[in-house]
Amino acid sequence: MPELALLGGPPVRSRPYPPWPQATQADRVRLLEVLESGNWGGYPFPNRLAAEVAERFAALHGARYGCLVANGTIALVAALQAAGIRFGDEVIVPAYTWEGTAAAVLAAGAVPIFADIDPDTYCLDPEAARRAITSRTRALLPVHLAMRFADMDALVELAVSQDLILIEDCAHAHGGQYKGRGAGSMGDMGCFSFQSSKLMTAGEGGAVITSRLEYYELLQSLVNCGRASLTDCFRRRVVGWNYRITEFQAAILMGQLERLGELSERRAQNAAKLTRLLQGIEGIRTLPPQPAVTREAIYGYVFQYRPPDERVSRDLFVAALEAEGVPCDGRFYEAVYRSDLFPARSEDFPQLAVGRERPLDYRDFHCPVAERAAYREAVWLPQFVLLGEEDDVEDIARAAAKVVENRDELAAAGEEYAGLKALSRAERPRLERHRNY
Numbered sequence: 001m002p003e004l005a006l007l008g009g010p011p012v013r014s015r016p017y018p019p020w021p022q023a024t025q026a027d028r029v030r031l032l033e034v035l036e037s038g039n040w041g042g043y044p045f046p047n048r049l050a051a052e053v054a055e056r057f058a059a060l061h062g063a064r065y066g067c068l069v070a071n072g073t074i075a076l077v078a079a080l081q082a083a084g085i086r087f088g089d090e091v092i093v094p095a096y097t098w099e100g101t102a103a104a105v106l107a108a109g110a111v112p113i114f115a116d117i118d119p120d121t122y123c124l125d126p127e128a129a130r131r132a133i134t135s136r137t138r139a140l141l142p143v144h145l146a147m148r149f150a151d152m153d154a155l156v157e158l159a160v161s162q163d164l165i166l167i168e169d170c171a172h173a174h175g176g177q178y179k180g181r182g183a184g185s186m187g188d189m190g191c192f193s194f195q196s197s198k199l200m201t202a203g204e205g206g207a208v209i210t211s212r213l214e215y216y217e218l219l220q221s222l223v224n225c226g227r228a229s230l231t232d233c234f235r236r237r238v239v240g241w242n243y244r245i246t247e248f249q250a251a252i253l254m255g256q257l258e259r260l261g262e263l264s265e266r267r268a269q270n271a272a273k274l275t276r277l278l279q280g281i282e283g284i285r286t287l288p289p290q291p292a293v294t295r296e297a298i299y300g301y302v303f304q305y306r307p308p309d310e311r312v313s314r315d316l317f318v319a320a321l322e323a324e325g326v327p328c329d330g331r332f333y334e335a336v337y338r339s340d341l342f343p344a345r346s347e348d349f350p351q352l353a354v355g356r357e358r359p360l361d362y363r364d365f366h367c368p369v370a371e372r373a374a375y376r377e378a379v380w381l382p383q384f385v386l387l388g389e390e391d392d393v394e395d396i397a398r399a400a401a402k403v404v405e406n407r408d409e410l411a412a413a414g415e416e417y418a419g420l421k422a423l424s425r426a427e428r429p430r431l432e433r434h435r436n437y
């Protein structure tokens, strides 16, 4: 009889982890109020609940202004547009992130340039960013990834010294703080996503925060079909689009905002326990602590798979861990320039040819740390596994230890079991309809 659940043995756990998202009675009441009010949309802009949530959300992160939008990708596009990023400008993004970070740069007419990540945080490495700067670079777009912050001291310094716009992708960092400063408040603008898997969600949605009135006014015009903002001190007229959020989403976000602190605290406590438990397991490295993080935002609990030999790949390890009853993923993100979710070519995006002898070809990029994380090392656990009790976390460590202890059995069974976990990510949705993270 095999030991491992992947090979037919009994799993460590068959109970589900807490559900995500979670609805409360207050959500039901607010939704019904919107329904019955007849005021459903994003117009008049900003609408009542959307304005209130935006203001509170910005204040939570220490920014003066907030603007809710349709989703996190659009938040990034609008921020880039408000910052004056133009056709052919280069924007430096981390090589390891959700493809949407880079796709937003393309959508704004600019050119994403990938720079490698820090091996201990998986966030943009400031030195790699510095090396990627050219005369066409206009902005830095770091991502606060999973459970860590990009090195904002170094990145702010770099942006100021090189006269670059700094936009923070905070899709994973709701409520987080770096040296007491809120995510999204350290650069020119911060962009958030409220997609289903996120720490605050309305199913879909996004937000941009900033402390500069000029950006705020431009954002409002861009989001609301070019109409002037209510303050309109700068009187800038731009072509805009409808990037607005609905009042239904804003109603949900109000409740999410109210619960964020309590849930983040619970995740942080469970994450600390999980780190302690995983530290004793051979072949598993937890991310080193990041003292600059003064309030944690844990979108994904990430650890590193570093086995003593090559017999069991990361994808096979992850498949075995998931079979033990722990939701997890290895190829959650890729080195974006290699991802089949990012087939960016100059035929489709002419900005990739601007000012170059031959168009930028993403196959020429090579970021070894990002590639190691994406294809060999990173193991991602979704945030909701940290919303339960202590024994829920103990199960994760127990399952990881069991897989490691039975490495011989796993190695003998072979790689075919890595299956779904190693599949092309563009192909996955057909197989993953059941899941929303």
Ligand SMILES: Cc1ncc(COP(=O)(O)O)c(C=O)c1O
Residues within 6 Å of the ligand: 071, 072, 073, 074, 097, 098, 100, 101, 143, 169, 171, 172, 192, 193, 194, 195, 204, 205, 206
């Ligand atoms: C790092 C990162 N940036 C941007 C986005 C885009 O957000 P959305 O899915 O709301 O468009 C996401 C969300 O998936 C993300 O994880």
